[in-house]
Amino acid sequence: MELQAEEGRLIAAAGPGRVLVATAVPVERDAVAAGLPAARAGGEAPLDVITVGVGPASAAAATAAALTAAALRDRPYDLVVSAGIGGGFQPDAPVGSLVVADEVVAADLGAETEDGFLPVTELGFGTVRHRPPGELVRRVTEATGARAGAVLTVSTVTGTAARAAALRERHPTALAEAMEGFGVAEAAAAQGVPVLEIRAVSNPVGPRDRDAWRIPDALAALTEAFGKLAPVLEGWNRHDR
Incomplete structure (x- = not known):
């Protein structure tokens, strides 16, 4: 596959359309890019894969910068995809499986009180969730076999059974936990771009049982998924909600 390096990013061609894929770290970026079709001769790549850093703040800042730069070049993106590896809530999202978000949720943005956790929306501020286009989620699940459910964004990765249970109680449809999705979604929403x-x-x-981690297997699953996703992403019309 032909890849072009430009300002710290890898660009791979997947056909017509403009899609930005935001990953946290280079190994995730490389796994995504490895699944994309070989670059076609002539023209610019319509599917750009970048690294945005770890955590929602870094992800939001880097995604916003990429979206703004593209808009200023008169080549705006039609879709932003937050992609990478993450933790899965058991037994619904086993290690090696794929999850697509039907909700991108900021799970720890709020306040701890004597009565429990309050999301920031209940304090009268902002938002704590973004909903990807339902039709696109359906197409992704059909193409990849992924399960659809809420993906939680956290600033502190869960490391105890008690916190995992508390998150699942607050978010019964949650399938996975990661650290960047909500930041990417906030940047996309600010510019009116759909997110996945x-x-x-x-x-x-x-x-945190490191012996149970299967990072190479998850990266391989990510590569396989994007091999199937490229035609779905490039063929999706942002008005198909």
Whole structure:
């Protein structure tokens, strides 16, 4: 596959359309790019894969910068995809499986009180969730076999069974946990661009048992997924909600 390096990003061709794929770290970027079709002769690549850093703040800043730069070049993006590996809530999202978000949720943005956690929306501020286009989510699940459910964005990765249980109680449809999706979604929403989040499960959400992590398997699943996703993403019309 032909890849072009430009300002710290890898660009791979997948056909017509303009899609930005935001990953946290280079190994995720490379896994996504490895699944994309070989670059076609002539023309610019319509599917750009970038690294945006770890955590929602870094992801939001880098995604916003990429969207703004593209708009200023008069080549705006039609879709932003947050992609990478993450933790899966057991038993619904086993290690090695693929999850697509039907909700991108900021799970720990709020306040701890004596009565429990309050999301920031209940404090009278902002938002804590973004909903990807339902038709696109359906097409992704059909193409890849992924399960659809909420993907939680956290600033602190879950490391105990008690916190995993508390998150699942607050978010019964949650399938996965990661650290960048909500930041990417906030940047996309600010510019009116739809968002999608895709996670390959590398470990169970809960106690940090490094022996149970399967990062290479999750990266391989991400590569396989994007091999199937390229025609779905390039063929999707942003008005198909």
